[in-house]
Amino acid sequence: MQKLLKVTMTSLVLLTMTYAEEMNENNMIEVETESESPFYIVTKGMVTPGGDMREEEALLEGDNAYGVGLDIGYMFHEHFGIEFSTVYGKNDITRTEEMHGEIEVDKAKATYVSYAINLIFKHPINEEFGYFIKAGYEKEHETIDDFNIDEKEHGVDAAAGLTYEINEKMAALVEYEYSSIRGLRGDAFFLGIEFEF
Structure with missing residues (x-):
């Protein structure tokens, strides 16, 4: 037994x-x-403080610009990746010009389309929060039809932001972007959602 x-x-x-x-x-x-995919996509809203510039005898001033953006990224390392971004925005422009002793003020709408390719560094702060820094090359197309302005410029952009993990595949983010292109749009602030594939 x-x-x-x-x-x-x-x-x-x-x-x-x-x-x-x-x-x-x-x-x-x-x-x-179930391991993390190296690809991600970000959809975001944009607001900028606007900017100003001189054009011959006229002063052009841009109000706050509003728009939308899209980032597509690939992380080739836990912390390092590459990202392609595009942004579309609009704002109101005021042109002030002095002609024959009189001041003329005209208003128009401006549209902006920009493309950028950036290297990005990401790092967690704790289980929920993280930060990122990115920098690269940017090209912007600015159009103000009423003033016959159609310009393409390029320069350097740099950005930094914070992320908050909603779940394993989704995070909210805030971002500030500096651009060496000094125009009527100005630097940008973004609020968005990041999705991992």
């Missing part, structure tokens, strides 16, 4: 160990399949 009990207990222990090992292997496979 004792011999039978020992054999039964040994069989149960071996069976439990085998089952636990199989479960562990399955979990490892699951973890591997």
Whole structure:
């Protein structure tokens, strides 16, 4: 009887160990399949303080610009990646010009389309919050039809921001972007959502 009990207990222990090992292997496979994708996409809203510039005898002043942006990124390392960005925005422009002793004021709408390619560095602060820094090359197309302005400029952009993890695949972010292109749009502030593929 004792011999039978020992054999039964040994069989149960071996069976439990085998089952636990199989479960562990399955979990490892699951973890591997659920590992983070290196690709991500960000949709964001934009606001800028506007800017001003001189054009011959006229002063052009831009109000706050509003728009939308899209970033598509690839992380080739845990902290480093590359990102392509595009932004579309609009604002009101006031042109003040002195002609023959009189001041003329005209208003118009401006549109901006910009493209940028940046290197990005990301780092967690804790389980929920993280920060990022990015810098690269930017090209901007500015159009003000009423003033016959159609300009393309390029320069350097740099940005920094904070992220808040909503879940494993989604994070909210705030971002400030500086551009060496000094125009009527100005530097930009963004609020957006990042999605991992």
